[in-house]
Amino acid sequence: MPSRRNFLAALAAPSILDAVQPGRVHAAGFGPIPGASPRIAEPAPQSVPSWPEDSDPAYWDLIRDQFYFPRTEAFFNTGTIGAVPRFVLERVIDDMRLTESTVARWDYTERTDNSISGYSPQLPLREKLGKLVNADASELALIQNATMGMNMLASGIDLKAGDEIITTDREHPGGVCGWQMRAKRDGAVWKHIVMPQPANDPEEIVRLFEAQMTPRTRLLAFPHIVSPTVVVMPVKRLVELAHTHNCLAIVDGAHGVGQVDVNLHEIGCDAYFSSPHKWLLAPPGNGMLYIRADRQDQFWTTLCSSEWDDHKSGMYRFMQYGTGNQSLLMGLDAALDFHFRIGPDRVRKRIRFLADRLRSGLKQIPGASINSPVNPEMCGAMTVYSVRGVHGADLEETMWERRRLRPRSMGDPLGVRHSCHIYNSEAEVDAALEIVSDLAKQHA
Numbered sequence: 104m105p106s107r108r109n110f111l112a113a114l115a116a117p118s119i120l121d122a123v124q125p126g127r128v129h130a131a132g133f134g135p136i137p138g139a140s141p142r143i144a145e146p147a148p149q150s151v152p153s154w155p156e157d158s159d160p161a162y163w164d165l166i167r168d169q170f171y172f173p174r175t176e177a178f179f180n181t182g183t184i185g186a187v188p189r190f191v192l193e194r195v196i197d198d199m200r201l202t203e204s205t206v207a208r209w210d211y212t213e214r215t216d217n218s219i220s221g222y223s224p225q226l227p228l229r230e231k232l233g234k235l236v237n238a239d240a241s242e243l244a245l246i247q248n249a250t251m252g253m254n255m256l257a258s259g260i261d262l263k264a265g266d267e268i269i270t271t272d273r274e275h276p277g278g279v280c281g282w283q284m285r286a287k288r289d290g291a292v293w294k295h296i297v298m299p300q301p302a303n304d305p306e307e308i309v310r311l312f313e314a315q316m317t318p319r320t321r322l323l324a325f326p327h328i329v330s331p332t333v334v335v336m337p338v339k340r341l342v343e344l345a346h347t348h349n350c351l352a353i354v355d356g357a358h359g360v361g362q363v364d365v366n367l368h369e370i371g372c373d374a375y376f377s378s379p380h381k382w383l384l385a386p387p388g389n390g391m392l393y394i395r396a397d398r399q400d401q402f403w404t405t406l407c408s409s410e411w412d413d414h415k416s417g418m419y420r421f422m423q424y425g426t427g428n429q430s431l432l433m434g435l436d437a438a439l440d441f442h443f444r445i446g447p448d449r450v451r452k453r454i455r456f457l458a459d460r461l462r463s464g465l466k467q468i469p470g471a472s473i474n475s476p477v478n479p480e481m482c483g484a485m486t487v488y489s490v491r492g493v494h495g496a497d498l499e500e501t502m503w504e505r506r507r508l509r510p511r512s513m514g515d516p517l518g519v520r521h522s523c524h525i526y527n528s529e530a531e532v533d534a535a536l537e538i539v540s541d542l543a544k545q546h547a
């Protein structure tokens with residue numbers, strides 16, 4: 104019986120996306136990626152361009168071709184959700200089509216590829232993800248998003264009345280509400296530090312956490328990168344602080360993976376969760392939960408199915424969510440291949456370069472304020488800024504109306520949050536700066 108993998112060759116029909124974008128020359132995206140999973144390596148039936156040479160001066164321009172949204176629009180809101188490359192989306196769609204085409208052939212034995220997620224350990228994919236974040240496959244669970252990871256941790260740990268949890272005052276609900284629920288349900292005490300605004304001194308943040316700690320403190324839960332003010336936190340120092348006081352350190356890494364270097368064994372945290380649909384450009388519906396090998400037994404499984412009590416297979420017990428879409432995992436796999444093909448360092452350098460260009464430009468504009476860190480140690484690929492006299496929502500709207508640029512309003516007084524990713528260009532950043540400059544003059 105042919106495996107689902109071999110069956111791909113028979114599916115030569117053009118993809119739905121080719122059909123809706125008739126003008127595209129290479130709608131199927133680039134050719135094979137060396138080392139990618141075998142199904143990706145099979146070239147699409149029509150000829151596709153090869154990957155640009157690393158030294159090609161048009162490299163990023165060619166990478167831009169990998170995205171569906173028109174070149175006349177600039178997407179600066181990866182902080183909410185990343186744009187999925189063609190290579191990745193085609194893989195998901197092809198895989199869903201393949202699943203439907205071969206559904207009758209699936210005999211539930213090991214001879215055929217699995218058609219659903221939620222019941223299998225997905226070890227090769229966890230290993231691939233582990234290479235990016237420096238963790239063992241057994242320390243990673245594939246879940247749906249950061250919110251799910253935070254809830255699994257918050258609901259899974261034993262807490263008594265009076266036990267303290269310390270967070271910041273700038274948490275996303277998907278990083279904090281599970282802890283608030285434990286405070287209400289069990290009488291645990293949820294405390295938070297007030298983040299400096301803007302934050303530019305990592306040691307100050309460490310001191311603020313330390314000042315809140317008491318003998319009842321059980322854990323520090325903080326973001327790797329703060330959602331509304333985009334502070335890259337001194338995670339390693341905070342983990343050391345927690346451990347010095349015999350507390351757990353739990354990191355909300357929703358924005359970490361794909362934006363900054365995430366080396367989990369080096370950070371040393373006890374748990375970390377992320378949303379690869381943001382900076383890793385994976386399709387939504389993918390999440391990552393890490394618990395350090397020697398801490399896993401401190402957490403109950405709270406979403407339980409057959410393997411819920413298997414403590415010998417690492418994080419597999421946290422992946423028991425019932426029937427899920429296997430093709431979305433294929434999308435995560437393809438997103439990792441895409442990321443590795445460009446190179447994690449190269450991605451980080453590029454997005455940081457664009458964000459630095461934006462910050463340098465903003466510093467030259469009287470009337471513009473950067474409301475996120477400027478200390479390079481605490482900066483990533485996002486910037487929050489405002490123009491005196493202009494509400495964040497108006498700034499966002501003006502950017503769209505004038506030049507089709509899409510940052511995201513954070514309201515007053517923060518302004519807009521502007522995320523730079525590999526699909527952005529110097530010209531797009533400069534267009535944003537021109538608008539800021541013009542508005543600042545108008546409101547001077």
Ligand SMILES: Cc1ncc(COP(=O)(O)O)c(C=O)c1O
Nearest residue numbers: 248249250275277278330357378
């Ligand atoms: C810091 C932070 N934590 C958690 C979340 C929740 O992410 P998700 O909706 O993917 O679960 C977000 C979403 O933007 C976030 O910014």
